Amino acid sequence: MSDLRELYQQVILDHYKRPRNFQKLECANRHAEGHNPLCGDEITVYLQMDGDVIKEISFQGAGCAISQSAASLMTTALKGKTKAEAEELFKKFHDMVTGEGNGADPMELGKLAVFCGVSEFPVRVKCASLPWHTLRAALEGKDEAVSTE
Amino acid sequence: MKQAVCRTSEEPCQECLVGFGAEKIREDFPILWTKVHGKPLVYLDNAATTQKPQAVLDTLMRYYTEENSNVHRGVHFLSQVATQAYESGRTRVRKFLNASHDREIIFTRGTTEGINLVAQSYGRKHLRAGDEVIISAMEHHSNIVPWQMICEEKRASLKVIPMNDAGELVMDEYERLLSDRTKIVAVVQVSNVLGTVNPISDIIGLAHRRGIPVLVDGAQAIPHMPVDVRALDCDFYVFSGHKLFGPTGIGVLYGKAELLESMPPYQGGGDMISAVSFEKTVYNTLPHKFEAGTPNIAGTIGLAAAIEYVEKIGMQQIAAYESELLEYGTELLTAIPGLRLIGTAKEKAGVFSFLLDGVHAHDIGTILDLEGVAIRAGHHCAMPVMKRFGVPATARASLAFYNTRADLDALAKAIHKTIEVFA
Numbered sequence: 091m092s093d094l095r096e097l098y099q100q101v102i103l104d105h106y107k108r109p110r111n112f113q114k115l116e117c118a119n120r121h122a123e124g125h126n127p128l129c130g131d132e133i134t135v136y137l138q139m140d141g142d143v144i145k146e147i148s149f150q151g152a153g154c155a156i157s158q159s160a161a162s163l164m165t166t167a168l169k170g171k172t173k174a175e176a177e178e179l180f181k182k183f184h185d186m187v188t189g190e191g192n193g194a195d196p197m198e199l200g201k202l203a204v205f206c207g208v209s210e211f212p213v214r215v216k217c218a219s220l221p222w223h224t225l226r227a228a229l230e231g232k233d234e235a236v237s238t239e
Numbered sequence: 240m241k242q243a244v245c246r247t248s249e250e251p252c253q254e255c256l257v258g259f260g261a262e263k264i265r266e267d268f269p270i271l272w273t274k275v276h277g278k279p280l281v282y283l284d285n286a287a288t289t290q291k292p293q294a295v296l297d298t299l300m301r302y303y304t305e306e307n308s309n310v311h312r313g314v315h316f317l318s319q320v321a322t323q324a325y326e327s328g329r330t331r332v333r334k335f336l337n338a339s340h341d342r343e344i345i346f347t348r349g350t351t352e353g354i355n356l357v358a359q360s361y362g363r364k365h366l367r368a369g370d371e372v373i374i375s376a377m378e379h380h381s382n383i384v385p386w387q388m389i390c391e392e393k394r395a396s397l398k399v400i401p402m403n404d405a406g407e408l409v410m411d412e413y414e415r416l417l418s419d420r421t422k423i424v425a426v427v428q429v430s431n432v433l434g435t436v437n438p439i440s441d442i443i444g445l446a447h448r449r450g451i452p453v454l455v456d457g458a459q460a461i462p463h464m465p466v467d468v469r470a471l472d473c474d475f476y477v478f479s480g481h482k483l484f485g486p487t488g489i490g491v492l493y494g495k496a497e498l499l500e501s502m503p504p505y506q507g508g509g510d511m512i513s514a515v516s517f518e519k520t521v522y523n524t525l526p527h528k529f530e531a532g533t534p535n536i537a538g539t540i541g542l543a544a545a546i547e548y549v550e551k552i553g554m555q556q557i558a559a560y561e562s563e564l565l566e567y568g569t570e571l572l573t574a575i576p577g578l579r580l581i582g583t584a585k586e587k588a589g590v591f592s593f594l595l596d597g598v599h600a601h602d603i604g605t606i607l608d609l610e611g612v613a614i615r616a617g618h619h620c621a622m623p624v625m626k627r628f629g630v631p632a633t634a635r636a637s638l639a640f641y642n643t644r645a646d647l648d649a650l651a652k653a654i655h656k657t658i659e660v661f662a
């Protein structure tokens with residue numbers, strides 16, 4: 091049961107039920123789609139870039155609690171960040187959910203640290219990282235949909 | 240065990256059901272003693288693959304320990320032992336399906352390869368531009384994609400029998416789809432997502448009236464009910480060994496001899512020839528014509544052991560017991576608030592596909608797993624079925640004869656826990 095509570099922390103459930111920045115961004119100048127064929131998660135990330143800075147970010151999609159809350163929390167973490175800062179955060183986030191690297195300092199990840207439990211569930215890593223892969227595609231202006239397969 | 244009493248009778252007697260003895264049967268499956276996350280394993284993912292009884296494990300061990308050799312070519316002792324074991328596996332499958340001849344039993348890697356074989360061999364020979372292949376709306380990807388591939392190549396088209404909201408095929412629509420352009424019908428006997436048992440005899444009868452052959456995908460039927468290919472009069476029947484308590488990587492294609500005779504080989508290589516020169520090759524006779532290369536000898540022998548095992552229990556008895564479990568589980572699950580069953584056909588096998596309000600199937604799968612309950616979450620390799628019901632994924636619990644009411648109680652309890660977490 092402790093594993094369960096660790097994976098489905100209240101913050102995660104809260105962002106799943108009431109996702110933040112869940113809308114199409116009318117002023118977006120970049121966007122990308124991602125999907126996880128394994129469980130049918132779908133996500134679109136919208137960005138309004140001001141030079142190298144993420145001025146606005148939003149998402150839309152449907153899927154499991156992990157993928158949708160990861161997207162929601164990602165949008166709250168990235169507003170106002172530069173592309174390089176976003177990449178850096180993704181690397182730390184990725185290391186945390188995969189259990190790779192030297193283990194990111196939870197303080198550096200802020201609220202994103204609630205996903206630390208994911209590393210105990212290898213099949214769910216794709217769910218947590220899908221929004222971030224989609225973000226990267228949007229940042230790079232790729233037209234192809236991202237797939238976790 | 241009491242089931243021996245009425246093994247030969249058509250309908251199982253009540254006494255047999257009482258004496259089915261699933262608890263005793265479970266002792267034959269060592270993996271069922273496993274603990275998962277500290278909880279006893281409740282294995283309800285049988286539509287994906289089934290567990291193997293000790294008899295199958297012992298047979299594989301004995302084969303590799305005492306009999307291993309290549310088949311059909313050696314003059315030495317072990318090769319003859321292996322050939323004998325391999326070919327008697329074919330005879331056992333033939334009897335199990337009630338086919339007429341051993342040469343009508345082709346060993347494949349599984350259901351998928353069986354369908355690909357028929358699509359590539361029969362399809363390539365008989366399909367022309369403008370022809371049609373009929374499948375149904377509830378097919379697994381393995382009975383969609385091979386037909387799409389050959390249809391594209393031959394500029395033929397795929398026609399799909401629709402289904403209603405309960406997950407039953409609309410037979411009137413099927414009749415309307417049949418025409419002179421139809422070259423083959425390929426339909427699943429039991430849906431892996433919905434559990435629907437299709438009226439396969441009617442489907443075959445209607446096609447035969449127009450002289451159209453029918454392939455039956457029996458992957459989900461063969462572990463749950465008696466199958467008699469001659470009574471069905473199907474032209475091709477395919478299934479996988481691993482869903483019938485046998486090893487992975489072995490499957491069966493049954494085909495009527497006259498059809499198989501008329502078909503070109505699927506793959507070329509050793510064993511499928513009788514003479515090779517650089518100018519010309521003479522193909523071997525059935526069934527070897529369709530078994531290029533060293534076959535899955537151990538798999539075949541393991542499958543034969545699995546068949547021997549289920550025959551001892553009795554397929555009628557298995558069907559009756561599982562239908563009782565299905566009824567129990569359906570009542571249990573439909574009583575859970577916010578749970579919706581997908582697939583509510585009148586004729587159903589032991590599959591529960593379900594959705595929970597506000598909880599994605601993948602999350603259900605993870606939480607159930609932490610309770611030791613193994614189910615499948617996702618599209619179950621049947622994306623068009625998901626689309627038909629307007630859902631991205633379902634959670635699916637599927638039964639085998641070693642499951643008990645206690646397993647279903649554990650499932651219901653774990654679902655309640657899931658609801659609590661997401662409340």
